[in-house]
Amino acid sequence: MNAIIFSALIGVVMMLSGIVIKSKTGIKNLAVILLFVLLGGHLAEFYGVFNIHLDTHEMLATTRFGMFFNTIVITATLFYALLSGDEVVKVGTYGAEYFALIFFALCGVTILSAYNNLLMLFLGVEIMTIPLFVLTGSEKKNLKSNEAALKYFLMGSFSTGILLMGIALYYGATGLFTIEAARNPNDTHHFYGILLPLGLLFIFISLAFKVSAAPFHFWTPDVYDGAPSVFTSFMATIVKAAGFIAFIKLFEIRAFDMSFSWKILLPLIIVLTLLAGNITAVFQQSVKRMLAYSSIAQAGFMLFALYTPNEFGKQGILLYAAAYSLATIGIFAVLMKMKDYTFEGYNGLAKTQPVLAAANTVFLLSLAGIPLTAGFFAKYYMLAGALKESSSNLWLVIVAVLFAAVSVYYYFRVIQAMYFKEGNAETIEVKPFFKILLIIVAAVIILIGLMPSLLLDLFYA
């Protein structure tokens, strides 16, 4: 509860601070301080020190899993603000408002990690995405940004419509909005037979859209490419992970009767997502667009957590959220320092900016899932969970590993450009503080890669 209330209030504080604070660094520093406050408030609840208790009438149910996820998300946002906060205020004239919107989106994320009622799911999804529509279009003079915002808004509206339709059908079948209702459907209702699966399917489609799983991924490359890089970084990491948490919370309820059609539908979507993301990423010329496709590909791996609703899957998605978010935030932070976003723009970066190149290499290795980085264990947990669920999933695991091998190609293209190609990569000014932070993030990724138990022990502590 703390995280929801704090993030909403901090959003208001941030919004009003724009009246008083005029300097751009001041706004950024305030945002970082407030993020520390948010993290502190959340940890206080996590460790039972201080908690604002409200009777939510079972609308929200805070679980250990959700709280742990919130910790990861808020920490990732903190790293994001530290690394890229300067770019946020540079996008336009409304730095304080951009940060306020980021805090509101965080409020949506925390609701999604705790919802127990489909009304809250709807509110959480909307609170999370509406600020994103605005942030996508915040670069007003840029035609691509405008186009991306309009596309995102229209597609997002339709997917919200589908979500509401699904919730309505769900309500029609069970007479309740609680997610528990799917477990004990009201048998006396004679339409239950088709209404509930149909409703769940609609909700599934809408959430699949939010996490950009194929075949609902077509908006992703254009939106991620068109949006200002700094907001793409936020959208592709924190928001996407939150989508998965919402997904898992709803569908783990149904896990007890993984029906036949469900067992066909999900692997199909996983394979399609991996295929669409990986194969298209190979042909990209711009690193930013490549990262958009790679985020689709990573979503394919995260979908495994949905397919294997056991402890492995749950731990795996936490690990994946942490590994993927940190690595992607780091890559985008480096990307924003580049003057040229194409692969050629990275040529010879190792000579001009060795620290940036080295940290970027660690992030890329982690995304590719190379051992000794956090990404390896994240992928391992996902695949191991699928095998544990049933050995008949072996084909799916093999397909996933093959696609992970494909992904190595386009991630390594950046590394190759940085280290083995002649060129003079031009960057904007890089502060020493930024370099130190990058090294810290890279160190965290390697640390999690060496000892994933460090992170997961916290989960059980």
Add this chain to the structure above:
Amino acid sequence: MGVTQILFWFLSALAIFSAVMVLVSKSPVHSVLWLIAVFFAISGHYILLNAQFLAIVNIIVYAGAIMVLFLFVIMLMNLNKETEPQKNLWMKLTGVVSGGCLLIVLISLVRQATEIKDKIALTNKGDIGLIKVLGKTLFSGYIVPFEISSVLFLSAMIGAVVIGKKD
């Protein structure tokens, strides 16, 4: 025949007449204006059914906001005789068939529903649609979503200012 019944028949006749006028009016602007009359008649029905909240929301949202939007769109598109698209026979036929299908479904539904058989309308019964009851529910069981939606509106407002204001 009591006052309610007279009102009921009057509103029903008004609603059906206006609905027919929506279809037969040549000018799209007239169609929209007739549609507003339909919404008002239906809102009257809601009040007869003791659903005050629904009645007011129907007027504010449908007759107010959505119809104004319709009018704007029609005026922006600048519809007139010359730009009117040619409707061929097939198009008309499909329209009749699909509309007729919906009519069959609705009629069969009303005929099968035993609860409403031989009843004109459940006028003045039940308190589920009263604003008092609704308010109590909203501020007890649904207080959390009600309050949290304020965050949604606030972020939408900030968004509108950020996007709309001149740099």
